[in-house]
Amino acid sequence: MIRSSVTISLVPEARGGPFVFWDDLENACQTAKKLEFDAVEIFAPSPDVLQSSAVSIALADNGLALAAVGTGAGWVKHKLHLSLPNASDRQKAKDFIKSMIEAGAVHKAPAIIGSMQGRHGDGVDQATAMNYLADALEELGEYAAQQGVILIYEPLNRFETNLVNTIESGLHLLDRLSTRNVKLLADLFHMNIEEVSIADAIRQGGSQIGHVHFVDSNRRPAGNGHIDLSSVSAALAEIKYQGYISAEALPWPDSTAAAKRTIDSFNLYFRN
Ligand code: LER
Numbered sequence: 146m147i148r149s150s151v152t153i154s155l156v157p158e159a160r161g162g163p164f165v166f167w168d169d170l171e172n173a174c175q176t177a178k179k180l181e182f183d184a185v186e187i188f189a190p191s192p193d194v195l196q197s198s199a200v201s202i203a204l205a206d207n208g209l210a211l212a213a214v215g216t217g218a219g220w221v222k223h224k225l226h227l228s229l230p231n232a233s234d235r236q237k238a239k240d241f242i243k244s245m246i247e248a249g250a251v252h253k254a255p256a257i258i259g260s261m262q263g264r265h266g267d268g269v270d271q272a273t274a275m276n277y278l279a280d281a282l283e284e285l286g287e288y289a290a291q292q293g294v295i296l297i298y299e300p301l302n303r304f305e306t307n308l309v310n311t312i313e314s315g316l317h318l319l320d321r322l323s324t325r326n327v328k329l330l331a332d333l334f335h336m337n338i339e340e341v342s343i344a345d346a347i348r349q350g351g352s353q354i355g356h357v358h359f360v361d362s363n364r365r366p367a368g369n370g371h372i373d374l375s376s377v378s379a380a381l382a383e384i385k386y387q388g389y390i391s392a393e394a395l396p397w398p399d400s401t402a403a404a405k406r407t408i409d410s411f412n413l414y415f416r417n
């Protein structure tokens with residue numbers, strides 16, 4: 146069954162980013178429960194925060210699952226990513242992601258590699274950066290498998306990475322790996338910028354799509370922009386998608402209203 150989720154950021158450095166709830170974990174989880182979300186996705190500053198009793202208690206008290214954990218704090222806080230020129234910096238990036246994989250796995254939640262993929266430039270050419278990224282996904286994908294979770298890799302729009310911008314190039318990257326434990330994240334905001342057709346790209350991604358970021362063309366909550374959500378819903382039904390539809394949107398006009406609009410759109414398009 147497709148399940149609903151909503152994002153919570155606990156990373157002050159990510160302020161202004163596309164997260165529905167901010168800072169107050171307990172209050173966010175209470176609102177998510179009230180609106181009948183199945184789960185939350187947490188963007189945490191460190192593995193320690195994810196492993197804190199505050200997280201376990203907020204999830205348990207509100208009957209919420211943890212849909213996924215973001216790893217982008219490695220970039221926004223520590224300026225680490227997987228395509229850096231220096232091997233010891235790439236190792237630090239991998240170690241940070243491994244610690245987030247472990248912390249998520251306690252709650253059976255996969256980690257997401259989005260901004261931590263990095264970009265080419267600064268003395269690293271495109272082919273070399275893609276090799277670094279593929280090597281890292283191979284290693285981290287297997288590491289996640291040992292923890293009993295998948296690893297989620299997210300193509301981003303051209304303003305956020307120059308490595309992989311579409312589902313098709315994401316599929317090519319996964320094809321290079323021997324691990325089958327890395328799945329793609331279909332973020333509707335990035336796809337609206339980069340894909341010829343969001344629905345066709347979802348169909349092409351098929352069983353390789355492991356997570357969805359639910360958001361509209363202007364990064365407002367789904368239903369507040371011009372993405373054709375019925376074609377997205379039809380394509381996800383066609384590929385028999387069974388994962389989370391997780392709201393990663395701006396808190397517009399405010400967090401609670403954004404969450405409400407999201408769950409209304411979710412119920413309209415994904416609950417028949
Ligand atoms: C960033 O644009 C994004 O979509 C996140 O999910 C990944 O960092």
Ligand code: MN
Nearest residue numbers: 299332358393
């Ligand atoms: Mn995203």
